[in-house]
Each structure stands twice: as structure tokens, then as C-alpha cells.
Amino acid sequence: MKQVVLRHALAARPVAGDFDVVGAAVPDCPDGGVVARVLHISLDPYVGSRLRGRHMGEPPPAPGIDPIPGAVVAEVVVSRLPGIAEGDVVQSMEGGWAEFVALPGEHVRRIDPAVAPLSAHAGVLGMPGLTAWAGITQLAAVGPGDIVLVDAAAGAVGGTVGQIARLKGAARVVGIAGGPDKCALVTGSYGFDACIDYKAEGWHDALTAALPEPPTVHFENVSTAMASMALARLRPYGRMVLCGLVDQYHADTPPPGLNAGLIVGKRAQVCGLVVYDFYDRWDIFLADVAPWVASGALGIAEDVAHGLDAAPALFERLMEGRNIGKALVSLV
């Protein structure tokens, strides 16, 4: 089979040339696990820091040997896991960029293929969707009357954040994204009330105009600087979910932090979100979100690379924020 590995240890934000596509043996099936043929691979920003050993204490993959880690949707070809049969489609947060993956049982979740296209389980029904749902429903508890601001709004997490917020009754949902194409996606397909292009001149004024009332909730996907901007705009007693700080993943020194005096003055509630904490609520998440996906009320654009050879270039685009929608590699 083929898999993607690191060409060498990384010292900076990864680019396409840092990867190699190499041959490898199909892995053996672990006791209590499965071997599965990979159908879709989710490319996620956190993998960039994980490749450098900067994510949650997890070691980076060994160059030339370990496949790049990534969530997958895959079809079981060998099962030694009770309740999972050959031919079942499963998702796993701990797959890899490979044609076949060995998955320990605790990382395997069976998918109902009738709910949505399988690739949705790498996005709005996968980890990005769980992340958005956890922040909006479990931490910020968004409901009627809330005004929600979110950045990286064209991406899988940000786009889902705004749509779930709306579906939970938010009065207004405003996104921030980079470039007119992304903003058109956010207001068009995703149905946000407004989306501000942070690369356009005068965007702070445009954001002010898009928020005649200040946001009650902010969901941060990008940077401390953006979070600080949002904190300054937040309504008193507002909630802020810190989720992704992509700039910090590859910075050598941490950026200037959040102004603590502003947190006091706003009586803000600032909390950190790590999606791992919510894996045990996956069934609750699916019960909430899957009907919206099935009905078409909730969906995310996909930015698809076909085949493992195309994965490194898409990952580089993801690292640069040039993807539009959920970045995934399809092997079918």
C-alpha cells in the first residue's frame, strides 16, 4: 500500500516538500481492533503542530516510518473487534494518511452510511463538527438572543459554529474570513448574516457595521490577536470560547496575551476548548446534529484532494489558510 510520511523532522510550519509518499506493508490487525481501507482523510490544522511535537504532548511521527496522523473514514477489511464486521464503515480520530490503517477498538466508531455522504463524517459529523457543537452548546450554551461572532468562518469548525448557533436560536451570526470567495461561501451556503473579509482595507469598520449590537459570544479559531480584538468588542458578561490559536502553533514565542483588565471590565467568561474532552458525548452530538445534516439544514463546503499524492499540497494550502471549506483527501 501507499502512505504519506515526513521526509525529515520539522523545524517550522510544514510545507508540501516536507512529505513523501512511500510504499509500506498493510498493517496487521490488532487484537480487539480492525484494519480498514481508508476512504476519506480529514486534514486539520492541529496536525501541523502535532507534526512538530507541539500538540497535547503527543510525539511527532517518525520521519520516513510513521504515517502522518489524521482522522479517517474507512471501510473495515479485517475485524477482530466484536460488533464490527468486514464491510462496516467506521470513523476514527486516530487514523493516518495511508491506504490502510490499523485501528485499536477504542478509536473505532461505526458510521451509519444512510445519514449523510461518508465524507461528512470527516467534517460536520466528525471532529470539526464535534468541536463546533461542543463550544456552542456545551460551553457557550448559545440560545435565543445571542449574537455570535466566529473567525475562520469558511472553515469546517467556524462554518459549523455559525450554523449550529443559528439552529440553536442565535439572533445574529457574523463571521470573519480571508477573502471574498470565503465570505461569499459563509453568507451564501452557510447562511451567516454577515461575513467580514479581514484582508480587506477598513475591515474593522465593516465589522462594526455588521455588529450594530455587540457580540454576546465569540468563538476563536485563529489567533490571540483576533481573540483580543473580539474581547474588546464583546458585550459585558459575554462568553468567549478559545479553540484554535493557529498562529501560536508555530510561533517561537507566544504572542501578547489577552488583556486581563479587559476580562475584568467586561466580566467576560473565557474558556478553553479541547475537543478530546467531548468524545464521550459523541452520541449526544450526533443526535443533535445528524438530523440537521440529513435535512440539509447544516453543511460545510469541501476542499477535496484526490489521492494520497495530492495530500501534501492540500495540507500546505491548509497551513496557509488558502483552503476553502473542509480540507479532506479522498481515496475513492
Next chain:
Amino acid sequence: MKQVVLRHALAARPVAGDFDVVGAAVPDCPDGGVVARVLHISLDPYVGSRLRGRHMGEPPPAPGIDPIPGAVVAEVVVSRLPGIAEGDVVQSMEGGWAEFVALPGEHVRRIDPAVAPLSAHAGVLGMPGLTAWAGITQLAAVGPGDIVLVDAAAGAVGGTVGQIARLKGAARVVGIAGGPDKCALVTGSYGFDACIDYKAEGWHDALTAALPEPPTVHFENVSTAMASMALARLRPYGRMVLCGLVDQYHADTPPPGLNAGLIVGKRAQVCGLVVYDFYDRWDIFLADVAPWVASGALGIAEDVAHGLDAAPALFERLMEGRNIGKALVSLV
């Protein structure tokens, strides 16, 4: 009567020479309010920033004219407020450094003199006590098993924080204070499990030794730098109440902020506390706290200046953190 005023507009942290004690007419009684003879004046750090127009948008007092603002315990001498009679003892957050104050009705709260010595209503039963109670019970919801860290632990807020935390069932309460005298007060009179002198060499190691398990709750009274230190030590999912950032009150540029990546990694919940928000819970606060004060289970040392002439010097000591316990001016 006598009152204390600013000698001139302030450009820096106030010192004793910035104040004058001057003569003034006893104020008239407002409709629906009272005139009261001041018994005790609470000196509080926030007043330092208020004098410079940096507190919650409130204008500074006019030099030479307006008395320095401050919470008072006072005896009513004229009442035009239904339900309040001459001779009643009241407290008000909006009094001043003067022998007599005029208080609008909405700022008057009658005191039961049987509960505790009257000066306690400037401290543990006054705004500092409400501040501590609000953070520990209403925001952090401290209960059995919690390990609570608080700085400025010898002060009125910090000392009450630790004692209320213990009374609410916290497993361990650790303070930080400046100097051996303050630390002795914190572990002795206040009954904290440990108090670390941040002015002593090796205090970070001493704090580590005092916290064999990391804190689940931190209450910040001093600075963003101290909050950052505590955030780094906080147990995952811990809560942090930001209350006083005394260093920021007089800084010309804000200090480096809280590391947002650390908030995410810790899944910390960081919230801002402004005591004004809890004035409408005063009766709940008193019902909770007054029995502890009456029984002697809760109390704060007092650092008392006698007479208005002594107020400026005590305030300077407060600004420098050299007071020990609740700073108050007694006129009786």
C-alpha cells in the same frame, strides 16, 4: 466639618502629599436620602484608580472640592428616607472621606449593630467581603475537594476568599502575601493551610511545595503576572477569578496578557469579577456570611488609622501594599 480632598489632579499612583484635609459645610440632606456622621471609612485599592478617572468610567473627584470617595459606616443624623431613622447605623458604598456625608437612598443599607463590630461592615461584611463571597460562591462555586490559591491573602478580599473557601469545604487553601508578618497573619488568624511570601527568595519552589496537588481555583487580586503564574499551575479544568489587577490600575501600558494557548491547553475557565454586579445579592451574602462573622469563624485583621488627618498616610501604605489587613479610617 472636615473632609479630605485631592490637592491637585493626579498623574500617577497617589501618595499622602496628594491629599489635603480641609473644612467644608455639612452637606444638605437629599430628598429620599440621609445625612450621616461617618464612623468608619473603608480604604480600597480601586479608589486609587478612581482618583485618576480610571475606574469603571467614573470621573475623578474635583481637586479641592469633592471628598475622596469611599465606602463608609455611618450614623444617620438627618433622614428623609422612609424606613431609616435618626440614630440608625448604615453602610454605603458611595460615601466619602469626611465627617459627614449625604447619601441618596439607593446607596443606603441599614446595619444590624448586633451582628458584629461596626467596622466589620467596612470589611468582611462590606464590599471586600461581598467581593470575596461573589468570586468564591457565585463564580467559582468552590466546594469540597477544591484547592484554592489566592494572592494578597492578608488583605480584606484575599483573606476573606480563603476563609470562605474553607468554610465552603475546600480541601486546601493556600495564600500568597508579601512578607513574613502578613504570612503569619494568613496562616495564623485566617487559618490558611499555607502562605507563601512572594518577597522571599525561592518562593516559586515554596509555592510548589505548598501545592502538592495543583489548585483547582485561583482568585487573582494583584496582577496579570501573578495570574499568569497561577494559570501555569492551575489544574486542567480549573477556574480562575480575575478580580483585582492593582498593577494595571496605574500602568501606562497594559502588561503582557494571559497566554491564550495556556487557557486552551488547561481548558481553564477564566472570568472577570466586578463586585457592583453582586450588590443585588447583598441579603444572600449576609445570610451566608454574617453567622460566620458573629461566631468568630470568619474575620479579618484591621489596619486602622484614627482620624481624617491620618487617612492619606494609610492610603499611601495601601497603594504600596504595606497595610496589613483591612485598611480603614476610624472617626470614633
